[in-house]
Amino acid sequence: MAWLDLILAGGLEVFWSTMMKQSNGFSKLNYSLYCVLGMIASFYFLSRAIKTLPMSLSYPIWTGIGAVGSIIIGVVFFHDKLAPVTWLFVGLLLVGIIGIKVTGGH
Template sequence: MEWVYLIVAGFLEITWAISLKYTEGFTCLLPSLFTGAAMLGSVYLLDLSTKSIPIGTAYAVWTGIGAAGTAIMGMIWFGEPHQAMRLVCIMLIIAGVIGLKINI
């Protein structure tokens, strides 16, 4: 169950990072509340996942999911650059996350 918590925490990491763009410096109430809730949920689920997953592995997977997912969503939603080298680097992050899961 801890891996499920960790994966959901990673997706909440993506959620808050993307929604941060809509807070306008935390001056817009609803996006700010949503972002804060996603942050809290993400950290809480990360904490739950560390009951059986080593903290180093959990943190690396959590940030990997967040970084790769946010970069991909930025390309899709915000038209951010998607050059081949950037995509290769994102794939390397994903490969690292998968490698950490396989070795546990």
């Protein structure tokens, strides 16, 4: 269950960062509220995961899901342009997240 909480927390990290972009510098109230609610929910599920999982595993995986997910959202929905070499580093982030999970012992 803790892993599910952690994955959900990471997904909510992607959600709130997307809503922050949509809020246009917190000038659009509805997106601003979604952003803040997403932050609260993300921290809530992270805190649930950290009750069981080590912080040294939970936090980097949470931020990694948020980072990679936000990159993908930016490219797909906001048409952000990334240099080909940047994709190499995105891949390395994924390898790092998976490596932390696999070698973390939980």
